[in-house]
Structures are given as C-alpha cells and as structure tokens.
Amino acid sequence: MTARTIGLLAVLLGLTACQTETDPTPALQLKPQPFIHQVQAEGELFAVNSTSINAPQAQGPRLIAEIQAEFTELQPGDLIVRFDARQLQREERNAQHGIATIDTERTQQQSQQASELTSLALSQALVGQEFGFADRFSIDDVQIRSRLEILDSLQNRDYLEEKKQFLTWQQDSFTIKSSGEQELLQLRLNQQQTLLETAQTGLNALEVRAPHAGILQLDSDWRGQKAEVGSMVFPGRRIGSLPDLSLQHLKLYVIEHEAAGLAVGQPVQFALAAHPATQFSGEVVRVGQVAQSRQRRDPRRYIEVEVAPTEQSPLFMPGSRVMGQIQLASADALLLVPLQSLFSEENQLYVWQRQGNRFVRQPVEIGQKSLTHAEIVSGVKAGDQIALTEPEAAP
Template identity: 55%
Template sequence: MRHNNAYWLSAFCAIALAGCSEPQLQVPVYPVVEDTLVHKINADGELFAVNSVSINAPKTVQGPRFIASLAKEYSEVQPGDVVVTFDATQLLRSKVKASSGLGAVVADEQQKLAEQQNEQTAIGLDQTLNGHEFSFADRFSIDDVQIRSRLEILDSMQNKEYLGDKRDYLGWQEQSFSQRSNGELELLQLQRNQQQSLLQQAESGLAALEIRSPHQGILLFEANWRGEKPEVGGMVFPGARIGSIPDLSLQHIKLQVIEQEAIGLAAGQKVTFALTAWPDDNLTGEVVSVAAVAQSRERRDPRKFIEVVVAPTRQDPRFMPGNKVRAELWVDETDNVLMIPLQAIFSDQQQLYVYKHDGTRFIRQPIEIGKKSLSHAQISRGLQAGDQIALINPER
C-alpha cells in the first residue's frame, strides 16, 4: 500500500514538472511568391481654392481702422456685394482736422505774403530815398575853401560816406530779406502740402469705407495669431488681411505627408481620395506639385511634413474650401515581382540578409533589394519563388 502511494506521488510530480517546462518556440515563416508590389502613401489634407481674392484693410489711411459691419462668414456672395464696412468717425475727425489745418496754413501764407510785400516796399522806398540823397550830396558837394569852410566841407564828406554805407546796408537788407522770405514761404508750403496730404488720405479713406466682392464665391475670414477672427468693433491696421473670397469653380487639395514616407513622390502620380463627410465616395486626382523642403506643422510635434498639391479629376458640387480629405497617393505599382515584408529583412555591416528555412534550421541568406513600399520590398537577388523565410530573428 505504501509502495502504490509512492508510485502515484512520483507520477504526479513528473506530470507537474512537465507542465511547468517552457514550450518550444515556433518561428513564423513567410513563403516567397511573385505578386504585385504596390507603393501607396496615406495622407490627410484639405481643399483650397486655387483662385482667391484677399480682403485687406486699405493702405490709404495711417493708423488703425475699426470694423462697423461684416457679412456672415461662409455665406455665398455675388459680385458687388458689400462684405466689410469700416467706421467713418475717425476719418471724419481727421478730415475736419486736416481741413482746419490747411485753412490755417493758407491764412498764414497770405499774411506772410502781405508782410513781406510791405517790408519789401519799405526797403524799396528807403533805397530810392537814399539814392536821391546820395545823388544830391554828390552833386552839390563843394570842396573849395574859398566858398565853404573846412568844417562844412568835412561835414559834407561824412554825410556822403554815411549815405554810401547806408546804400550798402539797404542792399544787404534786400538780399537778406529775399533769402529769409523764400525760406519762410518754403516752410509754409511744406506745411500746406502736409495738410493737403492728410486731407487726401482722409478723403481716400472715406471713399474706401466699403469692401465689395469682385466675384461670386464664399466669404472666409482670417484668424490672427491668437486664433481670433475679425468682429464688429475690432481694430485692424492698414494692409492687414481680413479674409478672402475663394473662387469655388476651381479647387485643389493640399496634403501633408510625413517626410520619411514621402520617398518617390512626384508630379503626375495617381491619387484616390474621399471627403471625410462622405468616406464611401471615392474620387480620383493627380499630383500637381511636391514641396522641396519639409516643414513642421506644430511647435511640439517633432515630425516634419512634405506639402503635396493634388488636382481632382473633376470638380464636385460638394467641394468647399477647408473640407477635410483622406487620400492615398499611388507612388508605384509593379507586377510579377518577388517581394517580402520589410520586417523579415535584417542588416549587418551594411549587408542585407534574411533567415532562409533550410530543412530543419534557418540560415542567413544575403539578398539585394529593388523597389520598396511602406511594408514590402522587391527581391532582386538572393531568393527564389517558393523559398520560406523567417519573419522574426530565430537566433533570438
């Protein structure tokens, strides 16, 4: 009885130990076959209008302007419709101020001209009188001591010399007056031009209080760096972009492709896409351009993206600028090639190889690859159809 109990105890322990042992690892294999290598890239983007008229605040006015009214965003506008109206209060004040300043400058100019004319007349009269006195003194100057005393002769000579100095002084005064009067008039002319320029700016601003749509389209407003869009009462600076009116008759797609996946992209490649609002309705297009430089999309996102522009094969009535799109870019499609998954390819010292199944074991098989997609690669040398390779490293 004790012997039987010992037997069953040993058998139970053997079974328990067998259950605790590790199972043999099974290496998944992949059969090498000929198939079609398709290189497709998935990307997201949005529609945009090729032709779009920008709405900007007029540049004819210095300083900010204030919005008095706005048409509804995303509303359809017709040619000539008013989309933005600016407040005229500040412009009217500027016009009144410029008009008053211009009137004051014109009055100062007229007063200055009258003062200069009076001063010039006075200088002319002094010069005429001095000329008569000098001529009289020179004509009746007698230096004969038998007729006039020496004191009278000296007094006459001094008077003549004084009149000559006075004539020179009046000539200098006339020249100085001419220079001074020209400078004063030029200064007043500058002030007058300045006030006229301010008046013209105010009048131009009043004439541009309304921005009208040049063609049929949809009204879109531009968000500033804070993400805020224009609103009534908001302040805008001259030349600032307020929005745009895209032409809905011609729209393209702007896609963002991750830089590492953008290998092989080129103009002319086929594109299939669908609007996110209608995911089951597949449409087609063609790559128009591929950006040469990758750019970051968000500050905290380390990835960089290549911008790809796609032209749809036909324009759809559902197209609207800003609509989101999911697309597939068909970079390449090659029939009847040996292809294997990229995960089965390993490298060592710049040599590519796979683990080829050879009866009961796996051996390293050097290979050379050709074209690649995001998941598979073409085998140009090293394998044949029917070979089996490991999908993971069997040595590990």
C-alpha cells in the same frame, strides 16, 4: 529493468531530442501575393482660380469695423469688409486745420513784408532827397563859409552816401529773407496737402466689395487667427479670397519619411471629413520638393502634394478637410516578406531560411518596398520558409 521499460525510455528520450532540435521561432512560407503600396495623407480642398481680397494701400494700419462671415455667398458689389473711418477723419481734420493755419500765417507775413518794404522805400526816398539837397547847396568857398562848416557838409554828404548803400543792402537782404520764408511756408503747405490727400484717399477706400460672385474664404495669419471685427490690418495684407468653385483641387500632406516614391500621375482615393461614406478619386499633379513643418509644436515635416479630382462635386467646398490614400505602386503577384523578417549586416540584406529543423542565413536582394513589406528579387523562392523574427538559436 525489463526490455519493455527500456524501450519506453528510449522513445521518450528520442522525442525529447527532436523537440530540442526543432527551433520554435515563428516562420512564414513564401508564396506570390498582390502588392499595394499606399500612404495615408490628409489636407484640404482649394480653388485653383480665386480672386485675392487685400486691404487697401493706405498709410498705416487700419481697424476692421465690419466684415462678412466666412463662407458667406456673395454677389458682385456686395460688401466684404469696411474699415474704421475715425482715424482717417481725424487725420483729414488735422490736415485741413494745418492748411488753414498756414494760409493765415502767409497772409500775415505778406502784410508784414509789404509794410517793411514800404518803410524801406520811404527811407530810400528821404535819403535821396537829402543827398540831392546836399549836392545842390554844397558851397566850398571859404570866403562864404568857414572851413568847419565846409568839412561838416562833406561829412554829412559821405554819411548820406553810406546810408543810401546800407538801405539798398537792407532791401536786398529783406527780399532774400522774405523769399525764404515764403518757400518754407509753401513746403509746410505741400506737406499738409499731401496728408489731406492721403486721408481722403483712405476714406475713399474704406470699403472692399466683391468683384464677382463667390463664397468668401478668409485667410489665417501665422498664429492661425482670421480677420474679424476689431482686427488691425496692415496695408496690402491679404484678408481672404473669392474662389472659383467650378474647379477645385486637393492639397494633401504626406509625412516626409513616408513620401519616398511619390510621383505625378499616381492614383488617389479620398473622402471629405464631412461625408466619409462618399469616396472620390483623383490623380497627383504636383509633388513638393521641400518638406516643411505644418504646426509650430509638431516636429514632423511634410511633403505637399496637389491632387486633381477625376470630377468635381457639389459637395466640394474650399477649405473642407479631406483624408486620402495615395497609391505609390501595385502589382498582381510578387514574392513579399514582412520588413521585420529582413536583417542587415555590412550592407548585406539576409533572411533566416528554414533548412530542416533549423534556420540559416540566406542573402537576398529586394525590389519594391512598402511601409510593411518588401519584394524579394533573388535569394529565396516560393515555397521556402523564413523566420519572422531572429531565431533563438541563431549562430
């Protein structure tokens, strides 16, 4: 083997050794860069001030016979909803018939009571006359009448006395009984009158009209359905509202695990789903404290955020869908690393920093963090290189 051949072999071996020692893990050279932390949110517009449209406080549920379409422009006094009157009219007729029946029963009962009282009074008068006659013509002289006749006369007088007391008791009992029957009839009459008044009140409240100008917005129930013709509505239930279109806010929903850092005063950029090319700005004015589900089959939970637009627009309509971005934090120049390049062991964060041809662990501390990047506060500096993934030859 010649010296030239030996030299070529040495060079090839050296190159092979260098390639083996150099870690092929992708790396990133750190440098300051702008930091913007935004979260996506979606929701809808709503009127800050609105008049609630509720079903009347009538007895029992009512069926809707006529209702205006949602987003109908209304003027004061315009009909919003009319309820079916057939059930109330039937209840009114039944109550009127009940009152008439009770009045007839009362008349018959009063006539019967008067007849029975007259009969008792005649019986008492007759017993009184017989009792007076027995006293007047009572003869106790045995020379005139026999003892048997005298005893018979005395027994007849005792019988008349007992009969007189019985008739008095019977009259008192009849008076008490008659009074109870009249009170029972009065209770039944009061009940029917109450039913009649309730039915008439319901008939007078079959229509709900607009108290002021506005655009009708209907509410959805727990199944997502809105009131329509034929729907059953319970007393006092909110059917919809008449919003004041001059002042509208946004109601945005942020996924719970992305909501860290939400605060009042943060800027918002949003667009209407119907006009995606037109951008609007606003500011967070309220952040919900409790995460809640939005749909029954959606396991995710959301934080509700209220946003006040910088200015109102004719394009705004309550219920319109909006999509926006909430800016949680921003900075002009921070030392940022992707979250995938951060590792943790025993509650200590570290990165893999390049030193020569290999990567070594370097503990770091982080500051602000977004969904994709984190600020490095200490541990590495601008110009250093870190591994984007765990090195293949990590110890």
